Amino acid sequence: MTDPAVLDQGEKRSDRALVVNEIFGPTVQGEGPSAGRRCGFLRLGGCNLSCHWCDTPYTWDWRGVSDAGAAFDPHKELTARSIEDVLAELLAMRVPLVVVSGGEPMAQQDRLIPLLRELSVRGIAVEIETNGTVIPSDAVLGLGVRFNVSPKLNHSGDPEHRRIKPVALRKLGETPGVAFKFVCQSLADLAEVAALRDDIGLENIWIMPEGKTQQQIGDNMRTIADETVRRGWNLTTRLHILAWGDKRGV
Structure with a gap:
């Protein structure tokens, strides 16, 4: 878990600052309903x-607990950036869509509001990739953002009480165009998705194979594809991995 003191770096510089890992593009959205769309x-x-x-x-693992096998340095990976600087860099890409990801971007939802507002008035669509554990504020909901919600399953390694927040998921499920995107490795994962759907009332479900290589994605896709279709759900791949591998900043 991220040390809260790390996230406070932005507030020490400015209450309008965002704690940024990277900004990149133009590229394409690699996953979910907007896969293939040009974006930043x-x-x-x-x-x-x-x-x-x-x-x-590299956005959160300062202790080496992930499969990456190494601890990352927050002083190298994170930078406090003003809204003005972030907006200028995104606008320079001349893209119709901005994807806000992480990490967990909703941990900074209040700081995001000025940026989301500026993008909205310029006619730029915004999608936020979130794990669905943070309840969106009314201020964020009023800006017309679309949420791609990816609740984490048992194979993520986190206990259920940390990764599944029914109140937040139901609130996000009321937002226009919301998609629930699950990372899956096996048929058992699909059964877990079905249980969550029934318990919480999720709709517009997308299933995506876990994988950081083309082979992993292909193997997991072949495992889950038929059953995903049989259950009446949507299937997505990871275009950025297929095109560029596990390269950062593309």
Whole structure:
């Protein structure tokens, strides 16, 4: 889990600052309903979970608990950036869509509001990738953001009480265009998704194979594809991995 003191770095500089890991693009959204759309990425630092297979451990793993096998240095990975600087870098990409990811970006939702507002008035769509553990504020909900919610399953390694927050998931499920995207490795994972759907009332479900290589994605896709379709759910791959491998900043 991220040390709260790390996330406070931005507040020490400015209450309008964001704790940023990286900004990159133009690229394409690699996952979910918008896969293939040209976009820019804003990746924020810090996470309240610690998935062992996380594909962005450099945003939160300062202790070496993930499968990356190494501890990352927050002083190298995170930077406090003003809203003005972040906005200028994103606008320079001339993209119709900005994806805000992490880490867990909703940990900084109040700081995000000025940026989301500026993007909205310029007609730029925004998607927020979230693990679904943070209840969105009314201020964020009023800005027309679309949420791609990825609740973590048992294979993430975190206990259920940390990774599944029904109140937050139900609130996010009421937002326009929301998609629930689950990282899956096996048929047992799909059964776990079905149980969550029934317990919480989730709709617009997308299943994505876990993997950081083309082979892993292909193997897991073949395992889950038929059953995903049989259950009436959507299937997505990870375009960025297929195109660029596990390279950062693309």
